[in-house]
Amino acid sequence: MMKNILFISPTGTLDNGAEISIFEFQKKLVAMGYQVVNVTQASGDKVYIEAFEKAGIKNIMLNAVKWWWEEAPGPVKGTKRELYHYYREHLSQIQQIVKEEKIDIIITNSVNMFQGALVAKILGIPHFWIIHEFPEGEFVYYLDKLDFINEFSTEIFAVQGQLQKKLQKLLPERKIHGFYPFTKIKDIKLLHGDRPRIISVGRLTERKNQIELLEAYYKLNRPELELVLIGNFDKEYKQKVLNYIKEKSLKNVTLAGPQDNPWSLATDKDIFVSPSKMETFGLVYIEALLHGIPCIVSNNPGHVSAQEIFDYGIFYEVGNIDQLAKKISESLEKLDVIKKESMAILPELHQKFSVEHAYKEISDLLTENYKKEYYPIRHLEKLLTVNDNDPERIMAKLKHVIKKILIKVRFIR
Structure with missing residues (x-):
């Protein structure tokens, strides 16, 4: 019964x-x-x-x-x-x-x-x-x-x-x-991109830690590289983000705001970065993997937990801005290779990620x-x-x- x-x-x-x-x-x-x-x-x-x-x-x-x-x-x-x-x-x-x-x-x-x-x-x-x-x-x-x-x-x-x-x-x-x-992943085809970009999906908050990504982006000194931040925001933290962008004269940063389906803005040339200080489980990180997007994420416990199950992704030590900048730079240099790898593991990831499991x-x-x-x-x-x-x-x-x-x-x- x-x-x-x-x-x-x-x-x-x-x-x-x-x-x-x-x-x-x-x-x-x-x-x-x-x-x-x-x-x-x-x-x-x-x-x-x-x-x-x-x-x-x-x-x-x-x-x-x-x-x-x-x-x-x-x-x-x-x-x-x-x-x-x-x-x-x-x-x-x-x-x-x-x-x-x-x-x-x-x-x-x-x-x-x-x-x-x-x-x-x-x-x-x-x-x-x-x-x-x-x-x-x-x-x-x-x-x-x-x-x-x-x-x-x-x-x-x-x-x-x-x-x-x-x-x-x-x-x-x-x-x-x-x-x-x-979470149920909408099966969408990524937009065709004409150049590499960095994207980050998540509410602009202290915990999500987007300032750390901006600091690493500034260290890269690659003004032609676009950084796209997708998600809603806490007002005070958004102002911190805007102040940093203005202070460092960052010209190619886009705040896309909240989206019903944030992955509809992603392209096949993107690298996903999550600098979050703390997650219970890296659900957005998993969503990025399931869309075939190469990922660089902080080593907070939630991301580590997700990696233990799905066994893919590039990690950096949260708070280590130089290391994050280096990981982004290395990933951009070999983007074609890591993109092929991220696409190759998709069938295995989809099999592991189900409500039954x-x-x-x-x-x-x-x-x-x-x-x-x-x-x-x-x-x-x-x-x-x-x-x-x-x-x-x-x-x-x-x-x-x-x-x-x-x-x-x-x-x-």
């Missing part, structure tokens, strides 16, 4: 690898006969809503002042009292969804949310925790929560490679299973028959899920509706 699965998703948008990848897995599960329900924060994102409607997957969006752990990245759009009021409401609503949809298992698709884990424990059903994030930088906060994650997970899955190894060391008493993010361990464990458990925390169910608004009182109802509207307005802002 196929199970009913509830996914707790992190953003309610399809602009990040965790959401894009799990959506492909959800569609695969539906095709296999599973019943899938998705719960996320009320983002108002039409693309996200329409994608789930088209896929025939029930998608429920909940209002929140913050959907993630309080200590996680991102602002709290309300008071502390409102924050915990909505946390309790989330637990109550998710619990109701589990009962109404006859959910057999809950899967949380990010380390940043706890609600699904808590509800699963209260109701005694299995909970799978899928972790994409390294416990470093903005996500270092969750090192302190590993005891909760360990206790409130039936199974834990981490991105295959460096993250999986790290979490296995941190939680040696249990097996950390692996997966890797998957990416989520095999999760798929296998979904067939297990986990017994219903009874945990002591069930005795605190009402304390954790009941708020102070009496649903029978008209004023309480009105106050509750007004609060929801206010939270939604704050979120939209």
